[in-house]
Amino acid sequence: xxxxxxxxxxxxxxxxxxxxxxxxxxxxxxxxxxxxxxxxxxxxxxxxxxxxxxxxxxxxxxxxxxxxxxxxxxxxxxxxxxxxxxxxxxxxxxxxxxxxxxxxxxxxxxxxxxxxxxxxxxxxxxxxxxxxxxxxxxxxxxxxxxxxxxxxxxxxxxxxxxxxxxxxxxxxxxxxxxxxxxxxxxxxxxxxxxxxxxxxxxxxxxxxxxxxxxxxxxxxxxxxxxxxxxxxxxxxxxxxxxxxxxxxxxxxxxxxxxxxxxxxxxxxxxxxxxxxxxxxxxxxxxxxxxxxxxxxxxxxxxxxxxxxxxxxxxxxxxxxxxxxxxxxxxxxxxxxxxxxxxxxxxxxxxxxxxxxxxxxxxxxxxxxxxxxxxxxxxxxxxxxxxxxxxxxxxxxxxxxxxxxxxxxxxxxxxxxxxxxxxxxxxxxxxxxxxxxxxxxxxxxxxxxxxxxxxxxxxxxxxxxxxx
Numbered sequence: 248x249x250x251x252x253x254x255x256x257x258x259x260x261x262x263x264x265x266x267x268x269x270x271x272x273x274x275x276x277x278x279x280x281x282x283x284x285x286x287x288x289x290x291x292x293x294x295x296x297x298x299x300x301x302x303x304x305x306x307x308x309x310x311x312x313x314x315x316x317x318x319x320x321x322x323x324x325x326x327x328x329x330x331x332x333x334x335x336x337x338x339x340x341x342x343x344x345x346x347x348x349x350x351x352x353x354x355x356x357x358x359x360x361x362x363x364x365x366x367x368x369x370x371x372x373x374x375x376x377x378x379x380x381x382x383x384x385x386x387x388x389x390x391x392x393x394x395x396x397x398x399x400x401x402x403x404x405x406x407x408x409x410x411x412x413x414x415x416x417x418x419x420x421x422x423x424x425x426x427x428x429x430x431x432x433x434x435x436x437x438x439x440x441x442x443x444x445x446x447x448x449x450x451x452x453x454x455x456x457x458x459x460x461x462x463x464x465x466x467x468x469x470x471x472x473x474x475x476x477x478x479x480x481x482x483x484x485x486x487x488x489x490x491x492x493x494x495x496x497x498x499x500x501x502x503x504x505x506x507x508x509x510x511x512x513x514x515x516x517x518x519x520x521x522x523x524x525x526x527x528x529x530x531x532x533x534x535x536x537x538x539x540x541x542x543x544x545x546x547x548x549x550x551x552x553x554x555x556x557x558x559x560x561x562x563x564x565x566x567x568x569x570x571x572x573x574x575x576x577x578x579x580x581x582x583x584x585x586x587x588x589x590x591x592x593x594x595x596x597x598x599x600x601x602x603x604x605x606x607x608x609x610x611x612x613x614x615x616x617x618x619x620x621x622x623x624x625x626x627x628x629x630x631x632x633x634x635x636x637x638x639x640x641x642x643x644x645x646x647x648x649x650x651x652x653x654x655x656x657x658x659x660x661x662x663x664x665x666x667x668x669x670x671x672x673x674x675x676x677x678x679x680x681x682x683x684x685x686x687x688x689x690x691x692x693x694x695x696x697x698x699x700x701x702x703x704x705x706x707x708x709x710x711x712x713x714x
Contacts, residue, residue, distance in 0.1 A: 317341075323565060336568060337645060338624065339466050339559025339602075344574040346557070346602060347611045349701040350711065355686030362683035369689035370675060372619050374596045375457060375525020375549035382435060382457040382525050384619065385415030386675040387690060388609060390667075391600055391621035392439045392461070392529075394423025396482025397473065398561030400655035401428060403648040403663070407626055408433035410667025414675070419621065422461055422497070424485035425451035439529070442470065443497045449520070457550070458521050460501060463531035465558020465575075465601040466568045470499035477651045510546035518547075525549040527598070531571065532556070532578030537585045544589060550596040551586075552621065553578045557602025559624055561649065575601040576615075580709050583616030592616075606677035613678075614693040615709060622674075629670040630663045 302308050313321065319341055326334045355361040362368075374382040390411045395404045398421060405428055411418040412434035420429065422441030425448045430436055438455035440447060442462065452458060462468070473495045475488060488495060504513050514526060527550035528543045536553075543551050555575025559568075572578075579599050586592040600621035603609050609620045631637075631644045637657040638646045646652040682690060685697045699714045700706035706713035 333564045335562030336565050337559065337562050339557060340569045342556075342569055344556055344602075345576055345704075346574065347576055347608045349705040350611050350698050350709065351701065351714075352607075352610070352614075352681065352685055353697055353699055354684055359686040361686055362688055364680075364683065366683065366688060368679040368682045368687075369691070370679060372690070374598070374619060375527070376596065377594045378525040378549045379523030380456075380525070381549075382417065382437075384417055384435060386671070387613060387617075387619045387678075388622055388671060388674055389416040389435075389437075389619065390418040390626050390671075391623035392419035392421035392437070392459070392464075393561070393623060393627065394421030394439075394441075395426040395429065396423040396478045396486070396650050397421070398423065398650065399648055400650045400652070400658070401426060401481070402655055402658045402660050403630055404429045405432045406630055406658070406660045406663035407667055408436075409660075409664040410626065410629075410671065411435075413664070413668040414671035416671060417456065419459065420451070420455075424448070424482055425454075426485070430454050437527075440501065441497065442499060442501050443495075444502055447502070452520055455521075455524065457525045457527060458517065459527040459529050459550075459552060460517075460548075461529045462501065463554075464529065464560060465531055465554035465556055465572060466560040467563040468531045468567065468571065471497050471563075473497065479651075482650060507542050510542055514546045514548060525596075527552055527596075529554065529598075531558075532573050532575070532582070532601075533571070534573060536573070536578065536581050540582060540585050541589075544586075544591055544595065548595070550598060551582065552598040552600065553582050554621075555579075555599070555601035558600055575599060575603070575612075577708065579612055579615055579617055606674045607681065609674065610678045610681045610693070611698065613690055614697050615695060622671075625670060625674070626667050629666045630658070632666040632670075633662060634659060 297305065297307060323334060323336070370386050372384050372387040374384070390407050393399050395401065404426055408418045408429045409432045412432065417435035417437055418429070418433050419437040420439050422439055425438070435456045436454060437457045437459050438451040439459045439461050475483065475492050475495050478486065478488070478495065501513065504510060517526060526548055528548045529552035530539055532553045532555050533539070540551065555578040556572035557575050582597055583592070586595055586597065596618045597616060598619050598621055599612050599617045600623065603612065603620050603622060604625060612620055627648065631647050634647060635644065638644060638654050642654060646654045647658045649655065682688070682693065685693070687693060695709065695711050698711045700709060700711045701714060703713065705711070
């Protein structure tokens with residue numbers, strides 16, 4: 248069911264239930280015969296107005312407008328009219344972009360036998376293999392960067408860190424300030440250097456297992472300005488922002504980089520601080536992806552993290568979210584192909600993210616060349632599993648996890664931790680089952696030959712045979 252239709256359906260159901268309840272009360276007080284007369288009169292009145300009034304005076308004009316645009320567009324027009332400022336939409340684009348749906352795995356049956364369920368599958372992944380101290384994960388999925396303060400609460404970050412640790416994987420700090428409690432709770436920890444002076448923290452560099460330099464993400468790139476009041480409290484103190492500052496400016500470029508030719512020096516200087524740990528660059532995948540990859544390779548990054556246009560964030564403008572970047576499947580295929588053509592694929596690791604919602608999509612990404620997948624929406628929604636009643640029906644579920652929410656302290660950290668652990672473990676187990684089903688015993692054995700494409704476009708893009 249389309250989202251707009253679903254929203255209207257839910258509204259209709261709720262309105263109907265309320266109406267039925269009110270009618271029941273009315274019937275109780277006025278009696279059956281009079282009640283039927285009143286209902287009949289009201290029905291005739293409403294239907295008469297709907298079927299006889301001109302469109303300019305007809306309530307159905309709104310229905311026509313919704314069908315022409317959408318409930319979401321009408322809402323966002325109203326929000327812009329209310330504030331006159333850039334609006335911030337959480338959790339990414341609503342657009343249905345090209346994805347992995349038209350790829351299917353080839354089952355092993357007769358010509359190749361499937362693997363018995365008791366046979367172990369090697370799910371380990373090594374990120375930054377040419378670094379002195381590469382990051383090794385038990386599974387090829389980890390918790391993506393969602394920053395403390397700029398997005399999530401301390402409770403949410405601790406639960407995510409504990410859940411990731413229990414599942415044998417890592418958590419990315421995101422672009423917020425360094426939260427010591429998160430690092431204590433985590434196992435493997437990726438520190439993200441953001442495009443602001445708040446993001447360079449020697450303590451975080453020393454504590455991390457991998458360093459990620461963030462120049463963009465699927466739903467946001469370039470600079471942005473945040474109201475300091477949204478980060479008031481502990482996050483603002485950790486960022487070293489004075490109480491009288493009204494706005495926080497997150498730069499468009501990493502401090503110290505003024506031209507593309509500054510990247511090699513930046514990387515060399517940073518390497519001297521991090522002691523042999525892998526160094527990663529994260530970017531939004533765009534139409535000139537290969538040019539960005541060329542700079543990343545020349546600069547000497549060990550890991551490249553590419554996020555497609557399906558990626559989300561705590562709040563970015565709808566324009567950047569909806570109208571910039573390219574779909575995740577395009578980003579993965581083009582990145583893999585370019586790294587192979589440049590002869591650096593075995594040296595440079597590839598992380599992908601943006602719209603990966605199922606184990607099958609993650610497994611397809613591995614088969615097309617990805618080393619690991621960063622998951623954001625999946626663990627975020629797992630956080631609030633079995634805690635819906637804490638905010639619904641009056642507030643959205645994300646009010647349990649945002650830093651600036653008055654409901655964040657209602658999040659049960661222990662329950663949230665277990666839910667995150669469970670969802671990550673379940674993803675890994677389903678991926679293992681998929682590897683056995685194609686007749687393999689290791690993720691590294693997966694490849695494009697284990698897939699078939701259902702349409703010409705997907706076959707041409709990926710190089711996978713069409714059914």
